[in-house]
Amino acid sequence: METLFNIVVFPGMFYVLAWTVLLFWFFRKFMAALHKRVGPSFNGPAGSYQTLFDLSKLLTKESITPDGVNPYLFSIMPLLAVIVATLPTAFIPWTPDVYVIPTQYGVLALVVLIGIEPFLLFLTGFGSNNKYSFLGGIRILTQMISMETAFFLAALSPALLFGTMSLGEIVEQSSWLSFLILFPGFILYFIALLGLLEQPPFNIPDAEQEIVYGFYTEYSGTNYFLLKLAEFAEFMAVFAGAATLFLGAYKGIFFDGYIFFFLKMLLIAIVMMTIRASTPRITMKQMLNFSWSYLVPLSLLNMAWVLMAKHFILGVGL
Amino acid sequence: MQDLRKALSAHEILSVEVYKTMWLKVRIDSHDLLAVAQTLKDEGFIAISTVSPTDFLEEDRMEMNYFFENYTTKRNCWLKCDIPRDIEACEIDSITPMFPGANWHEREAYSMFGVRFRGHPDLRPIIVSQDFYDKTPFRKDFDWDAHEANTVENIQQIVDAFKEEQEINEEHLDASSSEMILNWGPTHPASGPIRLKVHCDGEDIISIDPDIGFVWRALEHLVTKKDFVGAIVAVERLCFMDNINSMVGYCQAVEEIADVEITEFAKWMRVLLGEVSRISSHAMGMGGFYNAMGLHTVGMWNMDIREYFLDFLESYSGARIATAAIEPGGVRYGLQMNMLDELQKALDKFDATKDDIKTIFVNNPTMKVRAAKKGIITAKEVESFALCGVVARSSGVKIDVRIDEPYAAYAQVKMDYVVQKEGSAKDRLSTLFGELEQSIDIIKQAKRHIEAEIENGNFNPTKDHMVKVPKKLPKGEAISRVEWSRGEVLMHLVTDDKAKSPYRLKMKAPSFNHTMMLNKMLQGETLSDIPLIFGSLYICQGDLDR
Structure with missing residues (x-):
């Protein structure tokens, strides 16, 4: 019974869907404020039904499969993308009690599941039989290979500090001091996160003005909805990863609870949106240069710093 | 201005007058065009603002107007010459090899008035769609009503030409390379109504050919x-x-x-x-x-x-x-x-x-x-x-x-x-x-x-x-x-x-x-x-x- 609840309601399908709708609406409203616009405002309180209507519209619209593509590859990829993007939720300690798979290898599971996603998206671009989609697929692959290195190295620094791969234990051991030690790692994680989630200045794979909509170009209707759902589920996985690894997950100021987890994720979303509203896109070459000449070396330095801090500040033997 | 008058006097000038203090209005014979243009270039008139034919139906002549500008002295020269109006004989030397800025202006004159430019490197129609090719729409005797009576055929002509182009445009490319032709526009999110035919190798651009005229309203x-x-x-x-x-x-x-x-x-x-x-x-x-x-x-x-x-x-x-x-x-x-x-x-x-x-x-x-x-x-x-x-x-x-x-x-x-x-x-x-x-x-x-x-x-x-x-x-x-x-x-x-x-x-x-x-x-x-x-x-x- 509890497993069923976990799968269907929290932190399973319903939770992911609710999060997607809420985040989508929040992105629109927050972006509108930064743009000095109003944003959706007619349907429901502060236009909140708009997103629900969008969702139902996309679900019911015809899903067009272009000529000359492999229909199985074309349609199965969005489904796979959603499943893979949703899986990390099972490994994250959302509250002290809801922790579906309390494994010793939580960090690894998180990192691997987030890491598979781009390859699925590459295959969507590859299977679309469209020049722009293909370029988008190539771009996402290039970007992921360079950004994930830094992302993984940064994500491993808490595991290194606390000497465990279990996300539950990392959260329990975290403190203000550990937050300070891990802060450089958090910054690196955040920058790599922008690249991973294709957010400005790294929104290169689906650069609208250059290659139309990248790997999304040929998708419509339900398939498009699934891809968008996967994108927002991925947002959640990566935000939750940041909150768990660096910010102490559900730990609060006076009491512990899911609300703090939520607020921490929201904080990351707000910072991400503010960057999005003020930063133009850079090019592929600049991204590669930035990633391999600065981000990856800094991530390696960060690991050295974490080890030194562990030894000299926390006084734990190596 | 005096320098220019002096320099021009070496050529056979039909008439010359100062116009609005900034301009020198010169009429020459069309055979002297290249020589006069060279003189103008030597005098610092490097920019060519535009080439504008005027069709005088009754007088049976096509008047070419060239507007040269000198960006340093801010003095300008307005060159006029007549060429025959008859479509077969309507020909003049191209100044594009000397003034690269005239390139598209001469192509426009060619599409609209049927003026052929001798020695132009790339004299293809521009702006007009395929149904106007070889029809010279801006000449005074062009029958717009007759043209617009066949709207469906005209559109079919454009569609056919586009399909044909899409079929053959990648044939000459090296099949073993990653070269391709991208249509950047006219329905691209950032292009607006213009089409850039982008010949690229992966992400690197080899050449671009702009295709314009999607919002031509004449x-x-x-x-x-x-x-x-x-x-x-x-x-x-x-x-x-x-x-x-x-x-x-x-x-x-x-x-x-x-x-x-x-x-x-x-x-x-x-x-x-x-x-x-x-x-x-x-x-x-x-x-x-x-x-x-x-x-x-x-x-x-x-x-x-x-x-x-x-x-x-x-x-x-x-x-x-x-x-x-x-x-x-x-x-x-x-x-x-x-x-x-x-x-x-x-x-x-x-x-x-x-x-x-x-x-x-x-x-x-x-x-x-x-x-x-x-x-x-x-x-x-x-x-x-x-x-x-x-x-x-x-x-x-x-x-x-x-x-x-x-x-x-x-x-x-x-x-x-x-x-x-x-x-x-x-x-x-x-x-x-x-x-x-x-x-x-x-x-x-x-x-x-x-x-x-x-x-x-x-x-x-x-x-x-x-x-x-x-x-x-x-x-x-x-x-x-x-x-x-x-x-x-x-x-x-x-x-x-x-x-x-x-x-x-x-x-x-x-x-x-x-x-x-x-x-x-x-x-x-x-x-x-x-x-x-x-x-x-x-x-x-x-x-x-x-």
């Missing part, structure tokens, strides 16, 4: 079907973003032929309205620059400011975008003082926001990383391709018609060239913002002046705005130049005796020259640079196609 033909006042609605559709200044250019030409001097008040109103219009265009231009890099915030913020200026235009003319507010003889409406209150609100709005825009967007570090080394145009290229406006000034070339050949009341306005040095995409953004600030300053000057003169009783704002221009004009021709928001607009107006409508109006618009540069600038760059460079050139398809 405006230059349309004006000949309207009376002199009605023509302004066609002229202002050059581009809706800055509609006032294009009307000013046309009206000046009409007033010159009618020999009418407009009132001082109307002149100042033209300055005021023109600068408001320029702001509304530049604000969109800055937005377009950033939209091309995937950042929409500045576009939205500028749109917010622009609305206030449009409020003023609405209070004055009743329309926000297509105002039709300038008429031959002055400005269309009188001025009520509460309209200036609207303007003051807009000025306050700009002053309140400009620091934020400057800090966050004009000096944006990520933008500089992206744009400081891209799309560089040298001052030399500016001259040889006759680039103008924001693009020219960003490369450090000091040209601005408002200063060089002042019209309306610009002679009394205090202003200076807004220039940058390097001519990169980033510099063009800085120039745009610099000119926004300059326009605000000019508006403030004009507003102060108008208010003071009304106070003194020198201006009567409800009566002075118009002087009468006769409905029928004498035979004549005139050119008038204005500094439009995108650069120099040159209007060449020809009228017949007792004419009720223009006989021929050539509108030279800046985007045409700027788009010509795309292939040169984008070769060897990557796909990511197309929107950046295209956006930074501040191109509007309205005045590109006309």
Whole structure:
């Protein structure tokens, strides 16, 4: 019974869907404020039904499969993308009690599941039989290979500090001091996160003005909805990863609870949106240069710093 | 000017006269064209503004007009010569090998009038769609009704030609490489109605061939079907973003032929309205620059400011975008003082926001990383391709018609060239913002002046705005130049005796020259640079196609 609840309601399908709708609406409203616009405002309180209507519209619209593509590859990829993007939720300690798979290898599971996603998206671009989609697929692959290195190295620094791969234990051991030690790692994680989630200045794979909509170009209707759902589920996985690894997950100021987890994720979303509203896109070459000449070396330095801090500040033997 | 006269005297000149102090009007024989053009080039007249044929059906001749400009001395030369009108014999030497800026202008003359240019490197039709190929639509004897009777066949012809092109366009490419042809437009998110045929190898661009004409409305033909006042609605559709200044250019030409001097008040109103219009265009231009890099915030913020200026235009003319507010003889409406209150609100709005825009967007570090080394145009290229406006000034070339050949009341306005040095995409953004600030300053000057003169009783704002221009004009021709928001607009107006409508109006618009540069600038760059460079050139398809 509890497993069923976990799968269907929290932190399973319903939770992911609710999060997607809420985040989508929040992105629109927050972006509108930064743009000095109003944003959706007619349907429901502060236009909140708009997103629900969008969702139902996309679900019911015809899903067009272009000529000359492999229909199985074309349609199965969005489904796979959603499943893979949703899986990390099972490994994250959302509250002290809801922790579906309390494994010793939580960090690894998180990192691997987030890491598979781009390859699925590459295959969507590859299977679309469209020049722009293909370029988008190539771009996402290039970007992921360079950004994930830094992302993984940064994500491993808490595991290194606390000497465990279990996300539950990392959260329990975290403190203000550990937050300070891990802060450089958090910054690196955040920058790599922008690249991973294709957010400005790294929104290169689906650069609208250059290659139309990248790997999304040929998708419509339900398939498009699934891809968008996967994108927002991925947002959640990566935000939750940041909150768990660096910010102490559900730990609060006076009491512990899911609300703090939520607020921490929201904080990351707000910072991400503010960057999005003020930063133009850079090019592929600049991204590669930035990633391999600065981000990856800094991530390696960060690991050295974490080890030194562990030894000299926390006084734990190596 | 004397030097030029002297240099030209070596050739056989049919007639020569000084025109409007800045121009030398020369008539030559068409066989001497290349020799005279060489002399002009040696004398520093490197920029060719446009090539404009005029079709005189009754006299059975085609008159070619060449407008050469000297960016250093600001003196210009207007060259005229006649060629036979008969389609078989309608031929003249091409000056493109000497003046690369003439390339597309000669192609346009070829498409519209059937003038063939000997020695042109790439004489293909431009602007017109396939159903107009070899049909010379701007000749006076072209039957538009007969052409439009077969609309369905015409469209079929365009569709077939497109399909055929798509089938064969990748055949000559190396099959083992990653080369391909991309259609960047006309339904691309950032392109607007223009198609760039991008030949690329993966992400690297090998060459670009712009295909233009998707919004060709044949405006230059349309004006000949309207009376002199009605023509302004066609002229202002050059581009809706800055509609006032294009009307000013046309009206000046009409007033010159009618020999009418407009009132001082109307002149100042033209300055005021023109600068408001320029702001509304530049604000969109800055937005377009950033939209091309995937950042929409500045576009939205500028749109917010622009609305206030449009409020003023609405209070004055009743329309926000297509105002039709300038008429031959002055400005269309009188001025009520509460309209200036609207303007003051807009000025306050700009002053309140400009620091934020400057800090966050004009000096944006990520933008500089992206744009400081891209799309560089040298001052030399500016001259040889006759680039103008924001693009020219960003490369450090000091040209601005408002200063060089002042019209309306610009002679009394205090202003200076807004220039940058390097001519990169980033510099063009800085120039745009610099000119926004300059326009605000000019508006403030004009507003102060108008208010003071009304106070003194020198201006009567409800009566002075118009002087009468006769409905029928004498035979004549005139050119008038204005500094439009995108650069120099040159209007060449020809009228017949007792004419009720223009006989021929050539509108030279800046985007045409700027788009010509795309292939040169984008070769060897990557796909990511197309929107950046295209956006930074501040191109509007309205005045590109006309």
